[in-house]
Amino acid sequence: MEIKRKARGWFLSFFREIFVYHNSSLEFRAKLLAAIIGSNKVITDCEKELLLKVAQDTYPDDTARVDVLVNTTKEFVDKIIDDDGLNVNELIISINQDLKEVKRFHEKIEIEQLKKFLVCVDDEETHIRQVRIIEYLENSMENFNKIR
Numbered sequence: 001m002e003i004k005r006k007a008r009g010w011f012l013s014f015f016r017e018i019f020v021y022h023n024s025s026l027e028f029r030a031k032l033l034a035a036i037i038g039s040n041k042v043i044t045d046c047e048k049e050l051l052l053k054v055a056q057d058t059y060p061d062d063t064a065r066v067d068v069l070v071n072t073t074k075e076f077v078d079k080i081i082d083d084d085g086l087n088v089n090e091l092i093i094s095i096n097q098d099l100k101e102v103k104r105f106h107e108k109i110e111i112e113q114l115k116k117f118l119v120c121v122d123d124e125e126t127h128i129r130q131v132r133i134i135e136y137l138e139n140s141m142e143n144f145n146k147i148r
Contacts, residue, residue, distance in 0.1 A: 026069055028098050028105050029058065032137070033069075034076030035091045036117045039129040043077055046120035054113050092133065099140060106144045109137050 033054065037047050051070055059065040079086035099105050114134050121127050 024098075024102065025105070025108060026065065027072060028095070028102075029108055030069055030072035030076055031091055031095050031098070032109060032114065033073045033117075034080065035088055035095065035133050036114050036130050037073065038077045038080035038091065039088050039133065040121055040123075040126050041081055043074065043081075044120050047117060050116050050120065054116070057113070058110075088129070088133075092136065095137075096140070099144070103144070106141055109141055111138055111141075 055069040
C-alpha cells in the first residue's frame with residue numbers, strides 16, 4: 001500500500017501542473033519550505049520528519065497533496081544541493097516575484113511552521129541564513145498588510 005501511495009505521489013508531483021488543483025499555491029508553499037531547508041545544503045532526517053509533519057498539518061485530509069508538497073519541496077531542495085540551476089537566492093527572488101504577482105500568497109506564509117526547521121541545524125552560519133529568510137518573509141507580510 002505504501003509503494004502505491006509513493007508512486008501516486010511521484011506521478012502527481014511530476015504532472016502537478018495538470019492534475020493538482022491550485023498547483024501554484026502548493027508550489028509556492030514548497031518554495032518557502034525549500035528556501036529554509038535548502039539553506040542547509042543537505043536534507044537532514046530532522047528536516048524530512050518536519051517536512052512531512054508540516055505537509056500533513058497543511059493538508060490534513062488530503063494525502064495526495066501531502067505527498068506532492070513533500071516531493072515538490074524535495075525537488076527544489078535537490079536542485080539547490082546539486083547546484084542544478086537553482087540556489088537559495090534565486091528561490092527567494094522567485095518567492096518575491098510570486099508575492100508581487102499573486103497577493104493571496106501572503107496568506108500562505110506560515111512563519112511558525114518555518115521556524116520549526118531552525119532546530120534541525122547545528123551550523124551557526126546556516127542558522128543565521130534561515131533566520132534571515134524568515135525575517136525577510138515577516139517583513140514582506142508586514143509591508144503587504146500595511147498597504148492592504
